[in-house]
Amino acid sequence: MLDLSVPAPKPKVIEGVTGPWELVIGLEVHAQIATAAKLFSGASTAVGAEPNSQVSFIDAGMPGMLPVVNEGCIAQAVRTGLGLKARINLVSAFDRKNYFYPDLPQGYQISQLYHPLVGEGEVLVEVGGGVRRVRIERIHVEQDAGKSIHDMDPTMSFVDLNRTGVALMEIVSRPDIRGPEEAAAYVSKLRQIMRYLGTCDGDMQHGNLRADVNVSVCRPGTYERFLEGDASGLGTRCEIKNMNSLRFIQQAIDHEARRQIAILEDGGKVVQETRLYDPEKGETRSMRSKEEAHDYRYFPDPDLLPLEIEQAWVDDLAASLPELPDEKKTRFVRDFGLSDYDASVLTADTEDAVFFEAVAQGRDGKQAANWVINDLFGRLKKEGHALAESPVSPQQLGGIIDLIASGDISGKIAKDLFEIVYTEGGDPRGIVESRGMRQVTDTGAIEAAVDEVIAANPAQVEKARANPKLAGWFVGQVMKATGGKANPAAVNALVNAKLGL
Known part of the structure; x- marks a missing residue:
């Protein structure tokens, strides 16, 4: 587990004309639930289909069509709540959020305002050498809207309803985040946990994970008083909608905080509103005044009974949870002797962790980590490949490490062998045998090579005896003469003995 004895990172401070300001940030993360069908219909959720080809009568808002809850969506949301150490509410209910938009054919969104499926939880976020505990207020399940397309024809707008009815989890945090880097780290940690759980693929590029970011500024000390129950000094918050990039989240928060500070220091008041971030201009701009719950005229959905689940069902889901990132990282440090950094790299994605464990099984953990991170991951990143495209399997990489361990x-030969396996494939041991790459361990042969190099370089011998650091030159010459196959430890020992060092 993360070391919570380490002090939490200090809040981001922006120096204004009239003194320092601190940031207070809360996020509403919308995560698409990983299921094959939508929340209330059997229509497919597959990406890349032709527009309006995955729309049921329910999704299209046809009269008389009644929604039926997809149990798989509820199970995935419960598993997410359990992964975030949250309270699971055995009774929850769906509400209608009423608003008009062309890509919302029902004229309302089915959500959970008053009685969410998941209650309070927490996320531990590593940032700046410390750990921030971010409280989760709630997770509610809701259906997504469609997509309006405005760039196909400048005179027309098009509507694609394929996303309509897709199940979302809205994960609402408390305003515990204190800077742009923390906000990005929080979203990244949520994504990592959900990927481990298999409840959301976290694909921000396709909109499967996006965040609404609430930003306000206040004077130092105000937030601490807020935690004690005094919210009087907190600033007015503005919400930045539909952020689908960690980098843009950081940029938007920084710009919005500075915009608010400029307004306040000029004697003005920050207006609570919804804003959008323009990455090309690097600024936020007003979208609309901030709506409150009553603006949407929420009321219980008359077509859906309260959702009641059994504790035994929740317990079964809890028992099936995989090992989560924090626990896996702790185990890697403990069982494989890894550094905190290496363990973090290897547990960033579940696929990386599985690959590493396959390589490290029964082998030196630190050596396996070095080969996986530096040689394999480094090469893949340089060439723009994902781990799934790796030409080297865990068995092949483990085979290379075994050949080093056996002598x-x-x-050096291992590096050459890795290059061959990476570019040509094949069994490492078979390659070593067929290409004569086995290391020379015969001390007689190595001694002959050492004698030959020493005899050919008498002047260098005198220099090395005067300055033992120069003995490395002889080692290099012997390795060169043997094609890099001589055992380096044996060469070092013989050179030192022959030179009398």
Whole structure:
């Protein structure tokens, strides 16, 4: 687990003309639930289909069509709540959020305002050498709207209803985040946990994970008083909608905070509103005044009974949860002797962790981590490939490490062997045998090579005896003469003995 004895990182401070200001940030993260069908219909959720090809009568808002809850969506939301150590509400209910928009054919969105499925939880976020505990207020399940397309024809707008009715989890945090970097780290941690759980793929590029960011500024000390129950000094918050990039989230928060500070220091008042971020201009702009719940005229959905689930069902889901990132990282440090940094890299994605464990099984963990992170991951990143495209399997990489451990090859030969396996494939041991790459461990052969190099370089011998650091030159010459196959430890020992060092 993360070390909570480490002090939480200090809040982001922006120096204004009239003194310092601090940021207070809360996020509403919309995560598409990973299921094959939508929340209230059997229509497909697959990405890339032709527009309006995955729309049921329910999604299209046809009269008389009644929604039926997809149990798989509820299970995924409960699993997410359990992964965030949240309270699961055995009774929840759906409400109608009423507003008009062309891509919302029902004229309302089915959501959970008053009685959400998941209650309070928490996320531990590592940032700036510390750990921030971000409280989760709630997770409610709701259906997504469609998509309006405005760039196909300048004179017309088009509507694609494929996303209509897709199940979302809205994960609402408390205003515990204190800077742009923390906000990005929080979203990244949520995405990591949900990927481990298999409840959301976290694909921000396709809109499967997006965030509404609430930003306000206040004077130092105000937030601490807020935690004690005094909210009088908190600033007015503005919401930045539909952020689908970690980098843009940070940029938007920084700009919005500075915009608010400029208004306040000029004697004005920040207006509570919804804003959009323009990444090309690097600024937020007003979208509309901030709506409150009564603006949407929420009321219980008359077509859906309260959702009641059994504790035994929740317990079964809890028992099926996989090992989560924090626990896996702790185990990697403990069982494989990894550094905190290496363990973080290897547990960033569940696929990375599975690959590493397959390589490290029964082998030196630190050595396996070095090969996976530096040689394999480094090469894949350089070439723009994902781990799924790796030409080197865990078995092949483990085979290279085994050959080093057995003394059959040196570290230098291993690098050459890795290049062959990466570009040509094949069994590492078979390649070593067929290409004569086995390390020379015969001390007689190595001694002959050492004698030959020493005899050919008498002047260098005198220099090395006067300055033992120069003995490395002889080692290099012997390795060169043996094609890099000589055992480096044996070469070092013989050179030192022959030179009398």
